[in-house]
Amino acid sequence: MSLILKNVIQSSQLQIPIWLRSFHVSATLDKCTSGRYRITKNPNIEGGNRPCATAVEDEFIRRFMFGTWHNVFVSEVIIKRQHNIIRIAGIIQRNLAARKLYFLIGYTQELLSYWLQCPVKMELQSVDSIFTVMSYNVLCDKYATPQMYEYCPSWALSWDYRKKGIIDEIRYYGADIINLQEVETDQFYNFFLPVLKHEGYDGIFSPKSRARTMAENARKHVDGCAIFYKSHKFTLIKEHWVEFNRLAIANADGSNHMFNRVMPRDNISLAALLRTTEGAWGERVPTDPSQVEQLILVCTTHIHWDPKFSDVKLIQTMLLSNEIRSILDQVGQSFRPDCKFDSSNVHLLLCGDFNSLPDSGVIEFLTSGRVASDHRDFKNLDYKSCLQKISGSTDNPNEFTHPLKLASAYSEDIMPHTNYTFHFKAIIDYIFYSKQSMVPLGLLGPYNEDWFRYQGVVGCPHPYIPSDHFPLLVELELIPTIGTSNGLISRR
Numbered sequence: 001m002s003l004i005l006k007n008v009i010q011s012s013q014l015q016i017p018i019w020l021r022s023f024h025v026s027a028t029l030d031k032c033t034s035g036r037y038r039i040t041k042n043p044n045i046e047g048g049n050r051p052c053a054t055a056v057e058d059e060f061i062r063r064f065m066f067g068t069w070h071n072v073f074v075s076e077v078i079i080k081r082q083h084n085i086i087r088i089a090g091i092i093q094r095n096l097a098a099r100k101l102y103f104l105i106g107y108t109q110e111l112l113s114y115w116l117q118c119p120v121k122m123e124l125q126s127v128d129s130i131f132t133v134m135s136y137n138v139l140c141d142k143y144a145t146p147q148m149y150e151y152c153p154s155w156a157l158s159w160d161y162r163k164k165g166i167i168d169e170i171r172y173y174g175a176d177i178i179n180l181q182e183v184e185t186d187q188f189y190n191f192f193l194p195v196l197k198h199e200g201y202d203g204i205f206s207p208k209s210r211a212r213t214m215a216e217n218a219r220k221h222v223d224g225c226a227i228f229y230k231s232h233k234f235t236l237i238k239e240h241w242v243e244f245n246r247l248a249i250a251n252a253d254g255s256n257h258m259f260n261r262v263m264p265r266d267n268i269s270l271a272a273l274l275r276t277t278e279g280a281w282g283e284r285v286p287t288d289p290s291q292v293e294q295l296i297l298v299c300t301t302h303i304h305w306d307p308k309f310s311d312v313k314l315i316q317t318m319l320l321s322n323e324i325r326s327i328l329d330q331v332g333q334s335f336r337p338d339c340k341f342d343s344s345n346v347h348l349l350l351c352g353d354f355n356s357l358p359d360s361g362v363i364e365f366l367t368s369g370r371v372a373s374d375h376r377d378f379k380n381l382d383y384k385s386c387l388q389k390i391s392g393s394t395d396n397p398n399e400f401t402h403p404l405k406l407a408s409a410y411s412e413d414i415m416p417h418t419n420y421t422f423h424f425k426a427i428i429d430y431i432f433y434s435k436q437s438m439v440p441l442g443l444l445g446p447y448n449e450d451w452f453r454y455q456g457v458v459g460c461p462h463p464y465i466p467s468d469h470f471p472l473l474v475e476l477e478l479i480p481t482i483g484t485s486n487g488l489i490s491r492r
Contacts, residue, residue, distance in 0.1 A: 358412050
């Protein structure tokens with residue numbers, strides 16, 4: 001059960017672009033003594049060693065691409081996206097006989113990233129919506145200075161050059177929901193929004209809080225967060241702006257540290273309450289019309305950057321989780337009393353640049369739902385009284401909690417770094433999802449390190465890589481909960 005399909009693109013029978021280098025197939029094929037290959041079911045399943053089909057290598061790939069296997073099918077919606085040519089092996093959706101996904105990996109020579117198929121721990125649904133989500137810090141123009149990135153040629157730092165690479169990358173992946181950080185106000189309205197509207201997206205934006213006090217000429221250069229969504233798949237119900245400095249004031253409860261350390265940092269979050277349309281279901285529209293309109297709360301954020309302020313990062317994250325909980329409660333109250341709907345029926349996506357390592361209090365809090373009140377990231381500063389008021393209820397007074405039940409799509413063993421500069425290489429960007437109602441099917445993997453060494457890339461941006469952050473991309477299966485039809489009262 002080893003990696004066996006390699007260098008198969010030499011076959012003249014395959015219509016594959018020249019930049020495709022190879023596919024690696026894991027734990028799905030056995031080489032027969034005849035030199036042919038067979039697909040097998042998961043060996044842990046009873047009868048799993050029985051072959052579903054056999055083929056020589058080039059025939060396997062060809063039939064794999066065009067969905068002619070009897071026990072496997074490829075989603076038509078996904079295969080039509082141009083970028084998925086590079087991850088043919090990663091988008092087979094189901095082994096119908098074994099009710100399991102195949103786990104496959106593919107990578108390319110130019111894009112240098114590969115698609116990772118995720119193991120599925122829950123039974124796949126007969127009715128579901130499959131969509132992709134991107135999170136990407138695009139590096140605001142005013143931060144891309146020669147002093148900060150001395151290893152990058154100045155011409156490759158210019159916005160006119162980098163914006164072409166950024167928008168090409170966004171278009172290339174064609175995610176259904178796009179979360180961007182460090183988007184300059186002027187560039188949102190005059191570049192990102194018009195370009196992506198032409199690609200079938202609608203979008204919303206919020207700048208950092210400092211924009212409120214600036215003259216118009218200066219305000220247009222303030223960066224913030226943006227959310228784009230494919231308008232034929234999602235409808236915007238309501239948007240929310242989360243300003244951490246205002247929340248710090250409102251929840252300070254007399255704490256000098258909240259006033260002096262948290263309040264001056266004007267980072268923000270942006271949330272969009274989306275409702276799925278029939279377009280989000282492709283050919284798998286629920287037979288129950290009430291399940292078609294599912295609610296998804298998409299939230300993107302950019303947490304404070306300075307490592308000396310780990311307490312600020314953690315508190316901003318706690319304030320954000322509390323705001324998300326309030327938004328979800330408001331959604332539940334927007335339904336008629338006779339409608340069986342509550343906030344737990346809203347699917348949640350939380351994406352962004354958290355400027356926090358995987359072992360930080362921020363990530364511990366988000367993934368475990370709790371963090372100790374004496375966690376090292378609080379720096380022994382007294383925040384306990386004010387944070388207890390915003391924390392979820394708990395029987396333990398020595399910890400802070402939240403009820404959101406989130407899981408991270410990426411882990412350290414998959415993505416060794418999301419921010420890649422000469423002086424700093426680490427994971428600080430994340431995509432979190434509701435683990436009770438969403439299943440990750442695949443992820444965009446890291447860049448090929450051999451290519452980095454060959455090109456002498458010591459940090460990003462680089463003439464070939466337009467930001468110091470790498471885009472994250474996850475494909476998710478949404479499990480329907482109670483629908484919203486005829487129950488939602490408020491529309492905006």
